[in-house]
Amino acid sequence: MAQPFVLPDFYVPYPARLNRHVEEARRHSKKWARRMGMLEGSGIWEESDLDAHDYALLCAYTHPDCDADALGLVTDWYVWVFFFDDHFLEVFKRSQDLAGGKAYLDRLPGFMPMDLSRGTPEPRNPVEAGLADLWQRTVPSMSPAWRARFAEATEHLLKESMWELANIDAGRVANPVEYIEMRRKVGGAPWSAGLVEYAAQAEVPESVAGSRPLRVLRDSFSDAVHLRNDLFSYQREVEDEGENSNGVLVLERFLGCGTQEAAEVVNDLLTSRVQQFENTALTEVPALCVQKGLAPAECAAIAAYTKGLQDWQSGGHEWHMRSSRYMNEGVETERSRFEGVLGTSALDIRTLFGRPAAARLRTLTHRPQQVGPSWLPDFDLPFPLSLSPHLEQARAASVAWAGRMGLLGDIWDEAKLTGFDFALCSAGLDPDATPEELELSAEWLTWGTYGDDYYPLVFGRARALEGARLCNERLKACMPVDEPAAGAAVAVAPMERSLADLWARTAGPMSPGARSSLRSAIDVMLDSWLWELHNQAQHRVPDPVDYIEMRRLTFGSDLTMSLCRLRHEGELPPELYASGPVRGLENAAMDYACLINDLFSYQKEIEYEGEVHNAVLVVQTFFDCDRPTAAAMTDALMRSRLEQFLHTKEHELPLVCEEFGLDEGGSAALGTYVGELEDWLAGILNWHRKVRRYKEEDLRGGAVPRRLGAPTGLGTSAARLSLPSRRSEVGV
Numbered sequence: 144m145a146q147p148f149v150l151p152d153f154y155v156p157y158p159a160r161l162n163r164h165v166e167e168a169r170r171h172s173k174k175w176a177r178r179m180g181m182l183e184g185s186g187i188w189e190e191s192d193l194d195a196h197d198y199a200l201l202c203a204y205t206h207p208d209c210d211a212d213a214l215g216l217v218t219d220w221y222v223w224v225f226f227f228d229d230h231f232l233e234v235f236k237r238s239q240d241l242a243g244g245k246a247y248l249d250r251l252p253g254f255m256p257m258d259l260s261r262g263t264p265e266p267r268n269p270v271e272a273g274l275a276d277l278w279q280r281t282v283p284s285m286s287p288a289w290r291a292r293f294a295e296a297t298e299h300l301l302k303e304s305m306w307e308l309a310n311i312d313a314g315r316v317a318n319p320v321e322y323i324e325m326r327r328k329v330g331g332a333p334w335s336a337g338l339v340e341y342a343a344q345a346e347v348p349e350s351v352a353g354s355r356p357l358r359v360l361r362d363s364f365s366d367a368v369h370l371r372n373d374l375f376s377y378q379r380e381v382e383d384e385g386e387n388s389n390g391v392l393v394l395e396r397f398l399g400c401g402t403q404e405a406a407e408v409v410n411d412l413l414t415s416r417v418q419q420f421e422n423t424a425l426t427e428v429p430a431l432c433v434q435k436g437l438a439p440a441e442c443a444a445i446a447a448y449t450k451g452l453q454d455w456q457s458g459g460h461e462w463h464m465r466s467s468r469y470m471n472e473g474v475e476t477e478r479s480r481f482e483g484v485l486g487t488s489a490l491d492i493r494t495l496f497g498r499p500a501a502a503r504l505r506t507l508t509h510r511p512q513q514v515g516p517s518w519l520p521d522f523d524l525p526f527p528l529s530l531s532p533h534l535e536q537a538r539a540a541s542v543a544w545a546g547r548m549g550l551l552g553d554i555w556d557e558a559k560l561t562g563f564d565f566a567l568c569s570a571g572l573d574p575d576a577t578p579e580e581l582e583l584s585a586e587w588l589t590w591g592t593y594g595d596d597y598y599p600l601v602f603g604r605a606r607a608l609e610g611a612r613l614c615n616e617r618l619k620a621c622m623p624v625d626e627p628a629a630g631a632a633v634a635v636a637p638m639e640r641s642l643a644d645l646w647a648r649t650a651g652p653m654s655p656g657a658r659s660s661l662r663s664a665i666d667v668m669l670d671s672w673l674w675e676l677h678n679q680a681q682h683r684v685p686d687p688v689d690y691i692e693m694r695r696l697t698f699g700s701d702l703t704m705s706l707c708r709l710r711h712e713g714e715l716p717p718e719l720y721a722s723g724p725v726r727g728l729e730n731a732a733m734d735y736a737c738l739i740n741d742l743f744s745y746q747k748e749i750e751y752e753g754e755v756h757n758a759v760l761v762v763q764t765f766f767d768c769d770r771p772t773a774a775a776m777t778d779a780l781m782r783s784r785l786e787q788f789l790h791t792k793e794h795e796l797p798l799v800c801e802e803f804g805l806d807e808g809g810s811a812a813l814g815t816y817v818g819e820l821e822d823w824l825a826g827i828l829n830w831h832r833k834v835r836r837y838k839e840e841d842l843r844g845g846a847v848p849r850r851l852g853a854p855t856g857l858g859t860s861a862a863r864l865s866l867p868s869r870r871s872e873v874g875v
Contacts, residue, residue: 147378148391148403151410153371154417154499154732157453159461164211165203171215172199178506179276181226186227186235187269195467198222204458205335209342216280217342220555222275224300224331231304232272232384234816239312244305251301252280255294257287285341288349289360293337299328303723307388313794315387318783320691320734321395321727323366325441328723329388330372332365339455346445351435355670356427357445359689363420364452366688368459370413371742374406375469379446397783398776408766414738417456418506419686424449427677434612506684506762511753514770516839517745520778524785526821528829529574530567533581537566541585548644549637550593554600559747562835565589571826572703573819589698590641591668597638598672599752603679612674614638615669622646622665624658649706671696675756684755684764691734697756698734698740707819714812719803724795731788732820736827738781742774743837751842792817792872 162168173193176182182190209217235244254274259282266272266800274297282290306325310317317325327333340346351357373380373390380386390412394405411516428449453640464471531537542560551557569576569584576584602611621630621643629699630643650658672691678685685693697702708720741758745851748754758780762773796817799811835841 145403146472147382148406150374150471151409152498153460154414155457155460156417156421157457158709159204159457160454162203162207162209162214164214164331165199167211168199168203168214172218175276176226177258179223179273181222181273185226185230185269187230193222196225197462197466198225199204200465201462202647204461205456206339206342207454213342213845216277217338219273220277220338221275221280223270224334226273227270227301230268235426236308236311236384239308241305241308241312242307248302248305252294252298255297257290257294259283260373281341284494285485286346286349287348289337289340292352293334296331296337296573300331300334303329303568304462306723307386309795310387311385315790316396317388317393318780318787319397320780320784321731321787322390322687323389324727325723326369326388326390327362327365330369332368333353333361334360335368335455335833336364336452340448343447343451345444345451347445347448348437348441349447351431351437354431355436355674356423356431359423360420360428360449360452362422362692363416363686363689364456367413367416367420369457370409370416370420371456371460373410374413375463375471377402377406379468406583411498411502411765414502415686416688418499418503419689420452420456422681422683426681433736445723448543492857499828501767502765505767506686508757509680509682509684509760509764511749514746516574516773517747517837518774519742520774520781522739522828524824525789526825528571528825529822530829531570531576531581533576533578534566534570536578537569537581537585538564540582541566541589544582544586544644545589545593545641547728548641550589550632550641552637554596555593557684560589562841563589564830564834565590565592567833568826568830571824571829583645583766586641587645587702587706587823588699590638590645591702592664593641594638594669594672594698595699597755598676599679603676606676606680608673608676608680611673615673617640618669619666622650622662624655624662625803627651627658653709654712655863657712661705661709661859663701664701667696668699668702678755680753684761685748687761687765688756690756690761691737692739694741694756695730695733698733698737700736704729704820707816707823710819711812715805715809715816716803719799719813721804722799724799728788728791728796728817729820731791732824734784735781736824738777738784739828742777743831745770745774746839747829747837747842788820 157855172191173182174416176193177190182188182193198221199214199218202214202221206214206217231244231247234240237246249272250264250267251274254266254271255278256263259279263275263278264271266275282293285293303325307329309315347357370390376390377389380389381392386392390409391402391405394400394408396407398405400408428445431437432445437445463469538561541711542557545551545555545560546557551560565588566581566585568588569581573581573584598611601609602614617636617639619635621634621639623629628647630646631640634640634643652659653661671693675697738758745757745759748757749760754760758777759770759773762768762776763770766773766776768776796813798806802814803809805813
């Protein structure tokens with residue numbers, strides 16, 4: 144069968160190396176697979192299948208430095224995970240047996256007890272037998288924190304297979320953002336990162352395992368692994384197995400382009416994620432080690448873990464070029480510049496220059512420019528707008544509050560704040576609020592937007608990253624969880640006094656658990672402002688995936704949604720909010736709102752502020768296209784996120800109600816929460832249309848424009864995409 148596209152030139156900056164114990168791992172893993180029942184008689188594999196796939200070669204490339212025992216155990220894990228993938232395909236995906244697949248997956252966590260003395264159920268099939276054996280052999284040498292992280296990654300890998308199965312059943316292809324998020328779970332690379340910790344004897348310190356730098360290392364590693372696999376496995380998955388979960392197919396559908404062009408875009412995104420990994424490893428991780436005061440051994444473990452992830456990228460690429468499992472005909476002779484030298488394909492200098500180098504250069508050379516009024520699509524939001532009857536009262540009260548707190552003495556004045564009209568936004572976000580609740584909501588929006596404006600002006604232009612970090616620490620000190628009113632005692636500056644006031648009034652009546660949840664939401668917003676300053680200091684346009692995920696935080700989405708969730712405290716189980724469908728629903732709503740803001744604020748940010756954090760600019764930079772094309776693609780992404788919101792509401796939330804056993808009251812509470820998210824979107828869109836903040840006549844009296852010329856870039860392949868015909872222009 145002819146290959147559906149020519150494999151692109153991959154960016155693989157580190158040479159692959161081969162572990163010398165590969166033959167021993169091959170012999171060991173074959174004996175283990177046979178003992179677990181995965182070969183003859185399984186109906187899935189024969190010995191010849193295992194030999195052809197050569198998972199020992201994969202592990203020898205991805206873990207080149209570990210000893211024979213560690214390599215054997217890691218290889219057994221990969222034999223197990225690929226057997227699971229093929230077993231689930233044959234038994235449940237091909238037959239589209241949703242009920243049977245769920246029952247099968249629900250049993251598997253029982254084979255991963257945190258306490259080994261608890262034992263496990265009696266295995267019924269090779270997947271269960273293999274998991275029980277591997278867990279018992281692996282976890283004794285790892286900490287409880289690692290066990291919990293690895294078990295969670297394994298459960299995601301197993302249970303999110305139902306998402307793939309449901310999409311196949313519905314004939315549905317995910318949108319790009321949804322796909323990246325779900326592929327991390329079902330694709331298994333975070334699980335692979337856990338095995339890197341084991342094989343490299345480099346367990347990540349628990350104190351920083353959840354920090355942004357370590358999370359981005361893991362996620363960018365995962366995305367690159369999955370996107371690479373999607374390119375090599377397209378023929379097998381899409382053409383043979385009828386899979387819908389493949390990045391090339393996702394981009395074909397989203398962009399409306401051919402397979403070859405979609406493959407090139409997937410490879411560009413793969414390159415961007417590897418370059419994000421590099422940037423994080425070199426600029427964010429060292430700073431984290433210093434700021435957290437990590438011991439030398441802890442710093443060394445993080446360095447070894449980072450190197451292990453790099454080894455995995457290069458080794459995984461080499462294995463894909465050699466395994467019979469994937470589409471790789473002729474790829475070795477075409478890609479290797481060092482024929483006959485095993486593991487040197489990554490040394491091809493074409494992967495270091497050309498397209499990857501041009502992409503990196505574009506992210507670092509954007510210049511502020513005159514762009515004119517923002518172009519806007521027709522926002523086909525199907526949710527009706529309702530406004531609180533207490534709007535006028537909240538307007539007056541919130542402006543007066545800002546004056547008392549000292550927020551009108553530097554970057555804002557009363558006229559400017561009145562034009563921003565945050566009370567109008569609150570009145571749409573929460574039309575059923577009491578007068579006191581509406582005033583408090585408007586003041587939270589005032590404080591958050593003030594901070595969002597203040598940080599780039601005060602800390603960004605001066606590149607005062609340490610000053611911003613210390614400012615964050617002082618702001619966090621204004622939000623004590625145990626005694627909310629005590630924050631006022633440490634508040635000095637206007638931002639501190641206003642935050643302490645809001646915190647005491649909001650968190651005071653809450654339960655300790657609710658306070659902790661709210662505090663966490665504010666903390667991540669504050670830390671996301673440091674991420675913006677970090678990019679501003681580098682003059683770096685963010686990677687597209689990193690941008691979307693961080694934009695939710697800089698926009699304050701989690702803060703406002705937390706207030707929404709806390710209103711239903713006790714009505715719904717906390718685990719429900721952590722479920723895949725509910726998180727997907729919330730993320731889709733967040734992205735739609737953030738993209739609304741980016742479309743409205745394009746001129747303000749690009750022309751008047753010299754910003755690099757705007758989705759239209761991120762798309763322009765990534766695709767090397769013009770603004771109309773980038774605006775059209777941003778609109779398309781926004782619409783796809785709305786479609787996902789509606790799909791989840793209609794098709795997935797009823798299953799969530801069933802899974803969590805919600806009674807009539809619980810189902811009604813979940814329905815009310817979804818309605819509040821719809822109000823949230825309608826209120827945000829209405830505010831952007833009415834506010835005096837983004838139109839050209841509003842901007843002329845504000846910051847002095849910095850018009851330093853047009854950006855430069857290579858290539859215009861994405862520019863043939865055209866804008867939708869129905870558009871309106873904002874401005875004079």
